[in-house]
Amino acid sequence: MDLFKENAVVRIRKGAGRSLKAGGAWIYDNEIEAIQGEFENGGLVRVEDFDGYCLGHGFINTRSKLTVRLLSRRKDAVIDEVFLEQRVKAAWDYRKATVDTSSCRVIFGEADFLPGLVVDKFSDVLVVESLALGIDRLKPVILDKLLQVLAKDGVNIRGVYERSDAKVRLQEGMERFKGFIGEPFDTKVEIVENGVRYLVDVEDGQKTGFFLDQKYNRLAVQNLCRSLAPERVLDCFTHTGSFALNAGLAGAGQVTGVDASLLAVDQATENAVLNGLSDRVFFLCADVFDLLPKLEKDGERYDVVILDPPAFTKSRSSIKQAVKGYREINLRGLKLVKDGGYLATCSCSHFMDPELFTKTIREAASGAHKRLRQVEYRTQAADHPILWAAEESYYLKFYIFQVCDEK
Structure with a gap:
């Protein structure tokens, strides 16, 4: 599957999508009029209103009642590695401006415009939680870009651990998972x-x-x-x-x-x-x-x-x-x-x-x-x-x- 290929269009029913139009990122199954074109669950789609007006771009999963999660509201947005790097950098820059970053949440899902993904930094360790199929497929690229952004800022990460063991993953048609991403390390981390x-x-926490x-x-x-x-x-x-x-x-x-x-x-x-x-x-x-x-x-x-x-x-x-x-x-x-x-x-x-x-x-x-x-x-x-x-x-x-x- 091409991660960044967008062939399908999701058309919203007339009068539906009020939460989305108010600035939200979610489209439920009962708000969708039609899906035009070929797609795979977890893939990228263009979202249009009933009259063809572009509402943005996101990823789709028809197994979930929460069928589409928006990544961008811009008509001309191109979801690719550059786009994801910009999202990650913006999230890190925001943390540097607002909190003590020695240990902090680096990515907070929809609030950082990366729906379904959580990344916590504990000293020199990252812990990842992925809760949506589409973001799960983009996760390797996002983490790679995050590590690069942190390294450029002099922040070296010695290990990444995944805690995607929440039950909500089952609703997305995914298995629950936890384990190392990359080389194993001591999972007891001291923070201040x-x-x-x-x-x-x-x-195990x-x-x-x-x-x-x-x-x-x-x-x-x-x-x-x-x-x-x-x-x-x-x-x-x-x-x-x-x-x-x-x-x-x-x-x-x-x-x-x-x-x-x-x-x-x-x-x-x-x-x-x-x-x-x-x-x-x-x-x-x-x-x-x-x-x-x-x-x-x-x-x-x-x-x-x-x-x-x-x-x-x-x-x-x-x-x-x-x-x-x-x-x-x-x-x-x-x-x-x-x-x-x-x-x-x-x-x-x-x-x-x-x-x-x-x-x-x-x-x-x-x-x-x-x-x-x-x-x-x-x-x-x-x-x-x-x-x-x-x-x-x-x-x-x-x-x-x-x-x-x-x-």
């Missing part, structure tokens, strides 16, 4: 973020190994704890211990991190040792939903409580159940905060939109008989850019509140 050292397991999107939210908690000097901090859904370690580094007296995964707890404990914090940052393997009521019953109270749960919903159909989960953990977490203490709480589900998340926290505060004073509201780090035309790119909501008893 906000002055905290971490060992990132790019082979969650997602690509570490959640870079919370970088500056962790720093916000570190700054709060440095000013507050809290005696006790509780970090729920701690994963590799990141919020807990930021609190410990800032001088918190005793920090407890909780996660249901024993692997995560072991990694977090290892990270505490790495930072010389094992005397006051501890980790517990437990179900947070079971633990919080027990801590409340036992009369435990904390100066700072942090809630960083996984996404409780990945579809619109399960939002109601997710709301119950978010309301429950926030209610329980609020009851554990001392009067005048602080709560950091977040949601990483795109479907839990900011308005609904805010409403859910408000209901939890009412149920816990607490008054909230907002310190700050944040989203994901700038290396996970929010593209206003792509709603799915805005997913992380993060609040810090001061919590006061009703008076």
Whole structure:
């Protein structure tokens, strides 16, 4: 298959493609009137409106309900190696201008106009996640161009690992895969973020190994704890211990991190040792939903409580159940905060939109008989850019509140 050959035209139904025309990158199967010409799934196509007006160029996969993903909206765009190099360079230049690039997300799918592709940089290692057939076929060229762009900037990469093991690949007609791209290397990578050292397991850690999107939210908690000097901090859904370690580094007296995964707890404990914090940052393997009521019953109270749960919903159909989960953990977490203490709480589900998340926290505060004073509201780090035309790119909501008893 010629990667850059474009023989077919996808024609949009009259009145369809509203999201695409508003700046989005997706065309669903029920928006397509006809496909003219020969094509292979994963190949490039020209996209036209019902009247023949060119809407752009992208790749097609009729096995997926999300049938076309747009690479360019320009009528005269030529998708080739030069085009892909320009996309990669633009993504890297943006990171250099906005974030600490020692470890960062270098490519964030649709928000970097390379739909379906994620590339994270952990020190001198790249981790790749490919979620669409078309981008999967272009992936070798994109990675080659990325390595060249980084090398020209003096950034040498010692290895690339692929974590394309998400279930969504099955919907694209692809197998789930993880493994080395190129020569094998030690998949335990040490990074430094906000002055905290971490060992990132790019082979077996969650997602690509570490959640870079919370970088500056962790720093916000570190700054709060440095000013507050809290005696006790509780970090729920701690994963590799990141919020807990930021609190410990800032001088918190005793920090407890909780996660249901024993692997995560072991990694977090290892990270505490790495930072010389094992005397006051501890980790517990437990179900947070079971633990919080027990801590409340036992009369435990904390100066700072942090809630960083996984996404409780990945579809619109399960939002109601997710709301119950978010309301429950926030209610329980609020009851554990001392009067005048602080709560950091977040949601990483795109479907839990900011308005609904805010409403859910408000209901939890009412149920816990607490008054909230907002310190700050944040989203994901700038290396996970929010593209206003792509709603799915805005997913992380993060609040810090001061919590006061009703008076």
